[in-house]
Amino acid sequence: MELVVRLAGAAGQGIQSLGEILARSLFRSGFFLHGELSYHSRIRGGENAFTVRLADRPVFATRRDADLLVVLTPEMGRTWGERLRPGAWVVAEEGAFPPGPRVLGLPALRLAREKLGLPLAQGVVLLGAAARLLGLDLDRVGAAVREVFGAKSEPNLQALALGWELAPPQAWELPSPGFEAGTHMLLTGGQAVGAGAIAAGCRYLASYPMTPGTPVMEFLAQRAERYGLVVEQAEDEIAAINMALGAAYAGARAMVTTSGGGFALMVEGLSLAGMIETPVVIHLGQRPGPATGLPTRTAQENLLFALYAGHGEFPRYLTAPATPEGAFYATMKAFELAEAFQVPAILLTDQFLVDSYVVVPALDPARVPMREHILSLEEIAQMEHYERFALTSTGVSPRAVPGLSPHLVLVDSDEHDFYGRITEDLAIRKAMVEKRLKKEEGLREATDLPEAFPESLRGRTVLLGWGSTFGALREAVEALNAEEDRYAHVHFQDLWPLRWAEVAELLEPAREVITVEGNVWGQLGKLLRQETGIRPMRHLARYDGRPFTPEDVVEGVRRAP
Incomplete structure (x- = not known):
């Protein structure tokens, strides 16, 4: 069972805060969820959407269509109104969505202004109505409001109650809680990378802010005093990589976080790390390029860039976590291998992974043994x-x-x-x-070999992916196999160096290989062909800045080549 709720409005209307309140409320109710944040690169206006997928099992992909749309502006009503499932409900600002039998139009802005003197609480009024439709506990949602708004909670709690009173009773039967309190965590990929760095003993981070690398910097800066870190906002990315190398030379476990354009400026420093054999972890959060590209969207365009960046020949470790949980352990492993082999380790994420909220089992740093690699x-x-x-x-x-x-x-x-x-x-x-x-x-x-599902690939069509496409690919294969059991999913996290002969042996029994990547070229497919001679038969590409959904993959596979 699953239910998809989408909150949509303009920048400046608090959509991210509303989504976080909803995600926390569902998490505290014991539900698995995935929360996807989609936003334009502007301070006011444009599109801001937060899609929360509630499920009775762990989920790591977003969905295209929603069961409940909460919309604050007519523009977002037009944008997302076509992405509704049969029987969907809409909770909208009055006039933002055409009337209908399952459309609840509320004068939320007027109520927030006249009754509370706080027009910005418009979205919380609508969220209150949505929470009642979902059958959530009002006190639990109120607790999430307090967590998110802190000292500004009181008028927002009143706004929540206003919306609650105006909504009809519960419209869906929610699943039973999937886990007990204290056994799981709600976190984003960016938080997971930051937490993994702390668990690995990181003591120094230098960075120049650049989306989607910045959330890692913010996470570590907020906890720097508690964990004894130095977090330096450098004047540019050239300075950042060289500061990190200086810290590592002095014995500190060091890290930088950036995106494609910033990594381009770090390339000479990357080569320096190779020459002086000094460990450093580089978090490279991908977004669409070239140049500035789409700063707040997602892509998988930097695999080959990360692999070949830097003049001269020197070893490096390259990994791309598949989920926020995996990002925690992958970050720890990146630090350990960087230190053990005195090489740069590059952690490839993307905006989708960094900004997505998921429910994961409580993290256990003991799963990745950390050793001292400096002479006593x-x-x-x-x-x-x-x-x-x-x-x-x-x-x-x-x-x-x-x-x-x-x-x-x-x-x-x-x-x-x-x-x-x-x-x-x-x-x-x-x-x-x-x-x-x-x-x-x-x-x-x-390094770890790619994961295969199911284990035997004989005679199957293999969907091959890496990084954050994991959830969409796994669910797509499950859906395809429900109709005809002849598909498989092979997913890479570690990308370089690999035991390519074993990769070739793994894929040899497959009927055909289809790469699914957030880039035009099929960069993993090119690397696979270069190292093994295996040529993918097809490539499913997405390069519009949005993440793959399971529906996208299923339709792409069924489409005639």
Whole structure:
């Protein structure tokens, strides 16, 4: 059983706050949900929508059509009025939606202005009516209002009650609660990345604000004092990556968060990280490009950019979490592998994942063991001499923190010898290149192969995806198999380096492979063909800035190639 509620209005009307109140109310009622935030890049006007999908099981995808539409403006009534399921209800500002048997038009703006002296409470009046239609507990919704509005709660609680009184009784039979209090969490992908960084021991973040990377910066800044972090808003992304490398050189676990345009400015710093073998985690929240593109929309356009960015050849770890829960553990793993192999680790998310609310089991940091990879004072004291870039069987050299022992810890952006001193000895140059690339062998063994559903792909049409398309693809395969059991879903989280021979072995029994990605080129498909020789038969692309829904995927698969 599922129910889809969509709240829609203009920027400045509090749609995100209304959606958060609804999501918290449903979560506290014990329901699984997915909340998708869609908004234009402007302060006033335009489109703002928050789609909450209530379900009796965990869900990680949004839906195209709604069972209940709450609309504040005529423009949004026209935009979303065609996206309604049969039997849907509409709760609307008076005049914002055509009259009908299941349309509840309320003078919410007038009531908020005349009775409360607070026109901005218009949306809360409509939310109160929607909450009663849904059969939610008024006190529980009121508690969520207090959490979101804090000191400004009182007039909003009155607005909630006004709307509640004007609505008919419950219109749907909601499912039984799916989990007990204290066993699950409601969080966004951005919050999950930030929480994963804290759990991994991050002590320094430098960033220049850029959507959709900024929510991670905000999350860490709000908790910096509590967890002993330094959060620096740099003057630009070039400064941010170099600040993070400086912090890492001094021994701190360091991170930057950005989007495509900011990452473009960080590319020289990324190459520096490769040369000085200094770990750093880069959160790259994707949005449509090129250039400024669509700042507040979603895309999967930076896979190949992240893989090949930076001049010269050096190893890196590339991963793209599939869900907010996965983002927590993927962030921890990114820090661990960056430290263990002294490489940059790039965490690829997107606006859809960063801004989506989901219900997940309580997070357990113990699932990702974190180890210390810097020489202790006792270990370095036993060394007669210290070589920062000593040749080893794994390519990973002993890493010490400068200033804590008599030994110098030298690094340089020029090619260098084993001590870190600049050299133009070509034999040493060759040895250092091979040493750096040797680390990729260990990294490859530490990465995870893609997940297959069902396990056997023999004779099946495989839908191949990566990152945040996971929920839409999994549900699409379930829907397709309900009619004809011949489809499968293979999903990548770790993207580089991979054991590509094992990937080829996994896909070999499949009848055909269809890539489903938020880009035009089919970037994972190109990488798959390059590394395995497997050529996807078709590519389902979405590049309008919106996320895939299960309906999109099902229709795309059924469409004649």
